[in-house]
Amino acid sequence: GQSLEQPSEVTAVEGAIVQINCTYQTSGFYGLSWYQQHDGGAPTFLSYNALDGLEETGRFSSFLSRSDSYGYLLLQELQMKDSASYFCAARGNAGNMLTFGGGTRLMVKP
Amino acid sequence: NAGVTQTPKFQVLKTGQSMTLQCAQDMNHNSMYWYRQDPGMGLRLIYYSASEGTTDKGEVPNGYNVSRLNKREFSLRLESAAPSQTSVYFCASSEGGQGRAQHFGDGTRLSIL
Numbered sequence: 001g002q003s004l005e006q007p008s009e010v011t012a013v014e015g016a017i018v019q020i021n022c023t024y025q026t027s028g029f030y031g032l033s034w035y036q037q038h039d040g041g042a043p044t045f046l047s048y049n050a051l052d053g054l055e056e057t058g059r060f061s062s063f064l065s066r067s068d069s070y071g072y073l074l075l076q077e078l079q080m081k082d083s084a085s086y087f088c089a090a091r092g093n094a095g096n097m098l099t100f101g102g103g104t105r106l107m108v109k110p
Numbered sequence: 111n112a113g114v115t116q117t118p119k120f121q122v123l124k125t126g127q128s129m130t131l132q133c134a135q136d137m138n139h140n141s142m143y144w145y146r147q148d149p150g151m152g153l154r155l156i157y158y159s160a161s162e163g164t165t166d167k168g169e170v171p172n173g174y175n176v177s178r179l180n181k182r183e184f185s186l187r188l189e190s191a192a193p194s195q196t197s198v199y200f201c202a203s204s205e206g207g208q209g210r211a212q213h214f215g216d217g218t219r220l221s222i223l
Contacts, residue, residue, distance in 0.1 A: 033211075041216070042215060042217055043153065043200070043202075043212075044214070045211035048210075087152055089152075089153075096141055096204050096212065097158060097168065098155065099155070101152050102150075102151055
């Protein structure tokens with residue numbers, strides 16, 4: 001089985017940097033994805049890490065350490081529109097089955 | 111470009127009723143998935159289809175059945191709805207494995223009384 005842990009809620013100020021952590025326990029592990037979901041909306045894909053290290057996509061970066069079973073999503077230059085829930089998801093087999101964490105609700109304040 | 115389309119968007123059922131949730135994608139993706147999301151929680155995989163003609167159970171398959179009708183369509187059926195199945199149901203698709211992005215539909219909000 002698989003389980004992923006992430007903080008339930010994070011608050012930050014507009015323009016700041018925030019890091020959302022995710023630790024995982026899996027019987028098999030191929031990579032870690034991140035998804036964003038606004039209230040009442042559908043999840044949208046942000047990033048995927050298969051190898052250790054940092055992946056950067058604009059204001060968002062994602063990091064993975066396989067030896068520590070740990071990853072994080074880094075959001076820079078926070079904007080009000082970044083207020084949403086963020087989910088880490090582990091890919092546990094050679095297919096694309098994902099196990100999702102419980103989500104971190106990010107509130108960006110002016 | 112529609113992406114992943116789910117119907118209906120909202121549905122209220124009585125306990126014991128049956129219904130089928132429909133999902134269609136126009137991105138020529140091989141893999142399709144059904145998730146449920148309960149309030150304040152992450153998504154849990156119900157069933158998935160790695161390719162046309164194959165389906166497999168996910169984390170929470172009990173009480174559900176699926177049909178991969180063709181490459182575009184993947185339906186989810188509740189044979190005898192129970193209040194515990196009240197949830198938001200999301201369909202998703204992806205090109206295949208290797209961590210490719212899953213593209214989600216807008217969801218079906220299902221209430222069972």
